[in-house]
Amino acid sequence: MRSVIDILDLSVEEIDELIRTACDMIENPKKYSECLKGKKIATLFFEPSTRTRLSFEAAMMELGGSALGFSDAKNSSASKGETVSDTARVVSCYADIIAMRHPLEGAPYVASLAASIPVINAGDGGHAHPTQTLADLLTIYREKGRFHNLTVGFCGDLKYGRPVHSLIHALSRYTGVKIVLISPDELALPDYIKRDVIEKHGMPYYETTSLDEAIPELDVLYMTRVQGERFDDPDEYFRLKDFYILDPAKLENAKSDMIILHPLPRVDEITVDVDADPRACYFKQVFNGKNMRKALILKLVTEAEANPASAKRPTRMLSSNICKNSRCICKSERGLIPQAVETDEGLRCAFCDSAVEIN
Numbered sequence: 001m002r003s004v005i006d007i008l009d010l011s012v013e014e015i016d017e018l019i020r021t022a023c024d025m026i027e028n029p030k031k032y033s034e035c036l037k038g039k040k041i042a043t044l045f046f047e048p049s050t051r052t053r054l055s056f057e058a059a060m061m062e063l064g065g066s067a068l069g070f071s072d073a074k075n076s077s078a079s080k081g082e083t084v085s086d087t088a089r090v091v092s093c094y095a096d097i098i099a100m101r102h103p104l105e106g107a108p109y110v111a112s113l114a115a116s117i118p119v120i121n122a123g124d125g126g127h128a129h130p131t132q133t134l135a136d137l138l139t140i141y142r143e144k145g146r147f148h149n150l151t152v153g154f155c156g157d158l159k160y161g162r163p164v165h166s167l168i169h170a171l172s173r174y175t176g177v178k179i180v181l182i183s184p185d186e187l188a189l190p191d192y193i194k195r196d197v198i199e200k201h202g203m204p205y206y207e208t209t210s211l212d213e214a215i216p217e218l219d220v221l222y223m224t225r226v227q228g229e230r231f232d233d234p235d236e237y238f239r240l241k242d243f244y245i246l247d248p249a250k251l252e253n254a255k256s257d258m259i260i261l262h263p264l265p266r267v268d269e270i271t272v273d274v275d276a277d278p279r280a281c282y283f284k285q286v287f288n289g290k291n292m293r294k295a296l297i298l299k300l301v302t303e304a305e306a307n308p309a310s311a312k313r314p315t316r317m318l319s320s321n322i323c324k325n326s327r328c329i330c331k332s333e334r335g336l337i338p339q340a341v342e343t344d345e346g347l348r349c350a351f352c353d354s355a356v357e358i359n
């Protein structure tokens, strides 16, 4: 049995297979309408969401199954002090698969260690959002027909924007992808992703604060919302939130076949008059996301039935908690033994991926 916590939990071949299945689901929805009859998805959302939660629930229903869950931590036993592990263990008695969103980084991974059913990370803090990446990949595939040889610009909040982190990881496995990082200095992509993903894979890239300068060379422009909820200082958020506004004038210098992606919700970073531009693909992403989630749920539930033994990631137990990330689940989950993963670049916290050092 397997969970999907990070986009790299899926191989390139598996992503290809999910894309093929999702395309077939789009063409022949009836063929799949009963294949998970009687199965249930639990959507455990400790953070606000419209698309992602409803998308998982709609996906399961379109496969013949049903959905249960909560959309606010206040309505769950977390408000009484229950750990993520206990919640996951309990929900394993009620459902066949879990989709979890949580403000703490690593929470879905902790859930996957305790659950006896597959867990899908539906967004953990500023860390990762693998199923948004599946939506992005299907959209790029359907609009551009390839993942190789693309220049992809990421614009806005590259520091906290978890869809950006997961998509960069995914794109690092294709050849000829050039990355352009467009952000104010305060919202730059975290160094560990720059160094350990982009540079490690030899992907050409540059950083700029100017969307105008970057836009003419882009094949894909990935706009993002500034993530107000993750700022410690509200004034800093108000200073940065309208740093980039994509409007029809800015698009005049873009390629005629560039595509505009955005994980949504959109605030002011794309004006509504861009929606009519044929390059605007963010609502197509929503549709594609539901179909990729259908394909993923079907794969994981079917695999779990065939192989109920849980597959754990290889990690090393630590005697003290040396993770320095205050947003990591390891700082608050009772009874959690600190764990690290050995990588080529050194030890990383197994929950949130931040670098850890043993003195």
Ligand code: NCD
Binding pocket: 051, 052, 123, 129, 132, 161, 162, 163, 224, 225, 227, 263, 264, 265
């Ligand atoms: C994104 C998220 O939650 O990370 N939204 C989504 O899942 N579609 C992006 C965001 O909230 O800005």
